[in-house]
Amino acid sequence: MAEQSAPASRERTWEDEGLGDKRAVPEGLWTQCEGCGETLFRKALEANLMVCPKCDLHMRISGSQRIAQLLDEGSFEAMDAGLTANDPLGFVDMKAYPDRIKAAQRSSGQPEGLISGTGFVKGRKVVVCVMDFSFLAGSMGSVVGEKITRATLHALEHGLPLIIVSCSGGARMQESGLSLMQMAKTSAALARLDEAGGLFISVLTDPTTGGVTASFAMLGDVIIAEPKALIGFAGPRVIKQTIRQDLPDGFQTSEFLLNAGFIDRIVHRSALRSEIARLIDFAG
Amino acid sequence: MAKAGYSGSYVLDFEQPVVEIEKQIDALEANPSAPRFAEELATLRSTRDTLLTKTYGGLTAWQTVRVARHPARPQTLDHVDAMCRDFVQLHGDRQCADDPAIVTGLARIGPFKVMVIGHQKGRSTAERIRCRFGCANPDGYRKALLKMQFAEKFKLPIVTLVDTPGAYPGIESEERGQAEAIAVNLREMSRLRTPIVSVVIGEGGSGGALGIAVADRVAMMEHAWYSVISPEGCAAILWKEANEKTNTLAAQALSLTARQNLSNGIIDAIVPEPAGGAHRDPRAASDALQGWIIDQLRDLSRVDPDTLVNLRFEKFRRMGSVRSG
Numbered sequence: 001m002a003e004q005s006a007p008a009s010r011e012r013t014w015e016d017e018g019l020g021d022k023r024a025v026p027e028g029l030w031t032q033c034e035g036c037g038e039t040l041f042r043k044a045l046e047a048n049l050m051v052c053p054k055c056d057l058h059m060r061i062s063g064s065q066r067i068a069q070l071l072d073e074g075s076f077e078a079m080d081a082g083l084t085a086n087d088p089l090g091f092v093d094m095k096a097y098p099d100r101i102k103a104a105q106r107s108s109g110q111p112e113g114l115i116s117g118t119g120f121v122k123g124r125k126v127v128v129c130v131m132d133f134s135f136l137a138g139s140m141g142s143v144v145g146e147k148i149t150r151a152t153l154h155a156l157e158h159g160l161p162l163i164i165v166s167c168s169g170g171a172r173m174q175e176s177g178l179s180l181m182q183m184a185k186t187s188a189a190l191a192r193l194d195e196a197g198g199l200f201i202s203v204l205t206d207p208t209t210g211g212v213t214a215s216f217a218m219l220g221d222v223i224i225a226e227p228k229a230l231i232g233f234a235g236p237r238v239i240k241q242t243i244r245q246d247l248p249d250g251f252q253t254s255e256f257l258l259n260a261g262f263i264d265r266i267v268h269r270s271a272l273r274s275e276i277a278r279l280i281d282f283a284g
Numbered sequence: 285m286a287k288a289g290y291s292g293s294y295v296l297d298f299e300q301p302v303v304e305i306e307k308q309i310d311a312l313e314a315n316p317s318a319p320r321f322a323e324e325l326a327t328l329r330s331t332r333d334t335l336l337t338k339t340y341g342g343l344t345a346w347q348t349v350r351v352a353r354h355p356a357r358p359q360t361l362d363h364v365d366a367m368c369r370d371f372v373q374l375h376g377d378r379q380c381a382d383d384p385a386i387v388t389g390l391a392r393i394g395p396f397k398v399m400v401i402g403h404q405k406g407r408s409t410a411e412r413i414r415c416r417f418g419c420a421n422p423d424g425y426r427k428a429l430l431k432m433q434f435a436e437k438f439k440l441p442i443v444t445l446v447d448t449p450g451a452y453p454g455i456e457s458e459e460r461g462q463a464e465a466i467a468v469n470l471r472e473m474s475r476l477r478t479p480i481v482s483v484v485i486g487e488g489g490s491g492g493a494l495g496i497a498v499a500d501r502v503a504m505m506e507h508a509w510y511s512v513i514s515p516e517g518c519a520a521i522l523w524k525e526a527n528e529k530t531n532t533l534a535a536q537a538l539s540l541t542a543r544q545n546l547s548n549g550i551i552d553a554i555v556p557e558p559a560g561g562a563h564r565d566p567r568a569a570s571d572a573l574q575g576w577i578i579d580q581l582r583d584l585s586r587v588d589p590d591t592l593v594n595l596r597f598e599k600f601r602r603m604g605s606v607r608s609g
Contacts, residue, residue, distance in 0.1 A: 180550075188600050214462070214466040233462040238517070248455070
């Protein structure tokens with residue numbers, strides 16, 4: 001299987017130019033792998049697509065890094081980049097929602113938690129959406145739902161394959177019912193794409209949980225996951241509290257879902273582009 | 285059981301003053317010379333009614349959640365008993381199990397033959413445990429979809445009654461694809477070619493509620509709640525701890541009441557409850573529910589399936605609030 005034969009690390013050195021967006025990774029020259037504790041040279045890690053060369057941990061990456069990794073260089077054209085969140089409910093917890101939005105915009109360098117647009121994967125034109133965990137845990141509020149819906153309808157109108165890379169803690173609490181309704185809205189748009197014979201490739205990355213998993217993320221014609229990603233409906237902590245017992249090893253990982261029959265393939269980040277291109281050739 | 289109104293063993297703190305008056309009413313009524321106290325009784329009843337109307341007219345969001353969870357609040361099968369005839373319960377998802385947390389079946393309501401689908405929390409302790417307090421497993425959502433597709437095939441409208449704190453968070457529910465089951469329901473309900481009417485009768489907890497609530501018309505009972513997460517879940521995440529104080533704050537922040545959901549465009553209508561909540565007069569609650577459902581079914585029966593599906597899509601398409609740059 002491809003996911004097993006994929007190289008754990010590629011023969012790249014720090015001289016290779018990093019593929020990642022450097023603004024999104026403001027840390028220093030060196031970084032420590034959260035998986036194995038290895039100290040890694042940042043540029044080499046970026047050149048290795050932010051996968052630890054030692055333990056193969058697929059680290060979380062920003063939306064712009066994902067775009068840069070996934071699409072042919074310079075091919076991306078953003079859609080709906082100007083959409084930003086309202087505060088329709090006047091939501092205040094420990095902080096006011098507008099302040100949380102501003103802080104997230106500053107720290108992520110993005111206006112919202114999802115980047116959408118068109119681009120090419122190995123020469124094949126696609127509509128792509130990528131979620132950014134650094135923006136309020138990649139949560140889906142009205143903007144994320146709206147951008148996914150528009151992207152889906154764009155794919156439908158132009159006969160293009162749709163790729164959504166999920167990375168999210170779920171629906172955004174600060175927009176409450178309106179966030180919840182984005183689950184219905186995006187799923188309804190995907191029903192239309194499905195009826196028109198459009199291809200939707202759903203890529204699940206660490207983590208994909210809650211209302212995102214329980215809507216568009218699980219509706220792919222093909223569902224791909226990166227290795228060892230946390231994927232589930234309820235969070236492990238909530239489950240543990242509910243059933244009052246320890247969770248089995250590897251619970252809610254990509255491998256667990258593959259075993260349970262809910263995803264099609266586990267694909268190493270280094271093979272993602274070629275896998276997507278191949279799938280498009282079969283079904284796009 | 286007291287005659288004056290509901291005063292079972294479970295009394296909400298803010299109902300206590302009402303219960304005190306009811307005790308007096310009961311005592312007076314039990315008095316052999318009751319006829320002599322007709323005037324006092326009338327005064328007490330009127331005081332009770334005023335107090336109930338006042339209390340229930342000004343419930344906080346967190347109080348609303350507690351009313352919605354009242355153990356004596358009518359559940360799906362109570363409403364079905366009260367408002368339907370010829371109920372034929374249909375079990376099982378034909379794949380794995382029969383989840384008692386979602387009940388499904390054929391029924392007549394007014395002049396309409398329908399498929400009824402609803403969460404069931406259970407009444408006795410044993411039943412509640414079996415129903416996991418209304419938290420459905422994937423099997424429940426798949427059963428619901430199977431029966432909805434049955435309804436579509438035989439051109440029967442669908443009525444769903446939502447009453448769940450959320451979909452069940454457990455090992456087996458994850459293994460059997462809780463997220464997938466809900467996601468598929470959202471997609472398929474959006475394109476079912478038969479009318480769908482949903483009412484949140486108690487708790488509308490997140491994806492577990494929405495999983496049977498993608499409908500042409502959606503209402504909430506007056507004291508139901510509907511939100512992306514339970515107040516406790518929200519408090520635990522955003523306030524780092526769920527307690528009486530943070531639950532109250534979270535419930536307030538989540539805009540989860542019927543009135544707030546109506547003004548946010550998430551639901552189409554509010555079904556009024558009898559004074560003091562559905563648990564005080566379940567029959568009156570069912571009557572109001574039945575009336576609203578029949579009105580919607582009558583309206584929707586005039587719409588052809590293509591238009592129906594388009595309108596349903598447009599309804600959810602519009603939801604949300606964004607700022608264009």
